[in-house]
Amino acid sequence: MRFAEMGKEELQSLYDSLMTEYVGYKQQGLQLNMSRGKPAPEQLDLCAGVNECPTDFICEDGTDVRNYGVLDGIPEAKRLFGEIFGMPASNVIVGGSSSLNMMYDTVCRAYLHGVLPDSKPWSQQGKIKFLCPTPGYDRHFLITQSFGIEMIPVPMTEDGPDMDIIERLVADDEKIKGIWCVPMYSNPDGITYSDETVRRFAALKTAADDFRIFWDNAYCVHHLDLNDRDYLLNLYNECLKHGTEDKFYTFASTSKITMAGSGICAMAMSQANYDWTIKQLSIQTICHDNVNQLRHSRYLPNLAAIEQLMAKHAYFIKPKFQVVLNALAEKIKPYGIAHWHNPKGGYFISFFTMDGCAKRVVALCKEAGVELTAAGATYPYGNDPHDSNIRIAPTFPSLEELQKTMDIFCVAVKIATLEKLLHK
Numbered sequence: 001m002r003f004a005e006m007g008k009e010e011l012q013s014l015y016d017s018l019m020t021e022y023v024g025y026k027q028q029g030l031q032l033n034m035s036r037g038k039p040a041p042e043q044l045d046l047c048a049g050v051n052e053c054p055t056d057f058i059c060e061d062g063t064d065v066r067n068y069g070v071l072d073g074i075p076e077a078k079r080l081f082g083e084i085f086g087m088p089a090s091n092v093i094v095g096g097s098s099s100l101n102m103m104y105d106t107v108c109r110a111y112l113h114g115v116l117p118d119s120k121p122w123s124q125q126g127k128i129k130f131l132c133p134t135p136g137y138d139r140h141f142l143i144t145q146s147f148g149i150e151m152i153p154v155p156m157t158e159d160g161p162d163m164d165i166i167e168r169l170v171a172d173d174e175k176i177k178g179i180w181c182v183p184m185y186s187n188p189d190g191i192t193y194s195d196e197t198v199r200r201f202a203a204l205k206t207a208a209d210d211f212r213i214f215w216d217n218a219y220c221v222h223h224l225d226l227n228d229r230d231y232l233l234n235l236y237n238e239c240l241k242h243g244t245e246d247k248f249y250t251f252a253s254t255s256k257i258t259m260a261g262s263g264i265c266a267m268a269m270s271q272a273n274y275d276w277t278i279k280q281l282s283i284q285t286i287c288h289d290n291v292n293q294l295r296h297s298r299y300l301p302n303l304a305a306i307e308q309l310m311a312k313h314a315y316f317i318k319p320k321f322q323v324v325l326n327a328l329a330e331k332i333k334p335y336g337i338a339h340w341h342n343p344k345g346g347y348f349i350s351f352f353t354m355d356g357c358a359k360r361v362v363a364l365c366k367e368a369g370v371e372l373t374a375a376g377a378t379y380p381y382g383n384d385p386h387d388s389n390i391r392i393a394p395t396f397p398s399l400e401e402l403q404k405t406m407d408i409f410c411v412a413v414k415i416a417t418l419e420k421l422l423h424k
């Protein structure tokens, strides 16, 4: 029965019995963790073959990858990411192992040197701002925060960030220089931007010439089921129709395809952005880890090979999402006290408690030995104005651990909600 339909006494007696259950969990001295958005060990074992390539160190244009050279990436790795991004390989720069690092460097370059040769550095334009679709990825927000860039939250909808708000804000304010986007299976909501949203991004009229969309396509191949997956419209193709292709950078990596700490990453962009980026990158480094690029591109020569590997990841991940979603459907849904997303891919489930309960849920879980992502982490400055969102990361724990974790989580959600309703 929904809490809203229950009398005070009924709520109190439910609270008492939940507390007994909760104390029982506490006494078990558990150590569980549902905060880590990383692959489980069995997923890492899937790509053992990466380490067996290559044997000759010579890539397809004859370059010996053990030596210096090829700053923008070896041809086969550029082609692979070109296919992933749906962009020409010539517009791709393949980097080291971390796309987050590339995003940081891209903000840093814009901040210190401007986005194009004739643009003023962001650092010389006073207080600048960034739009942050929320809930979002905490590490994006930390990058902009570290540069002192003011962050403006924009609510997510089922179609992506609220485009009415974005269009209105960027049209008038030339201090707004960019936006963080995870357009496919967003972190944490698992929402894929609708075609209409992508089209509106491509057509965005910004007061600032040096506005940039940071299109972090981290989860573009991370479907839970290839037969029931989302599709994302290609932003580059849409931008070409409007002549706005300088307005975005896109990023991805193999972190959650092969090895999270030892994969390869890439960014792609317009020719003008590419030329300027390469010019500055050539001062920063001579080349990236081309041996790793060759290993990866031999193991994963094309998108089809990636999709085959991702189906194996899904074999492990999908049942874990199912454990979480089943527990929520059984133990929370009947009470009408929360809502959540049911994603078709990505790494997270985004859970919304009744306003003012998320921090308490996380604290209750912690006391019972369950680590969750800090409440508020999915908002700029760690401030969730509704204290409602919790990011659930089901991939790392085992199925058994996850089951136990969800038992405790659901009890904690009900207790926190009852405390609120009973003014405890």
Ligand SMILES: Cc1ncc(COP(=O)(O)O)c(C=O)c1O
Pocket: 037, 097, 098, 099, 100, 101, 137, 182, 187, 216, 218, 252, 253, 254, 255, 260, 265
């Ligand atoms: C949206 C998003 N972007 C980027 C990353 C990190 O990517 P990388 O390992 O390539 O730095 C993550 C990791 O969780 C993520 O969720």
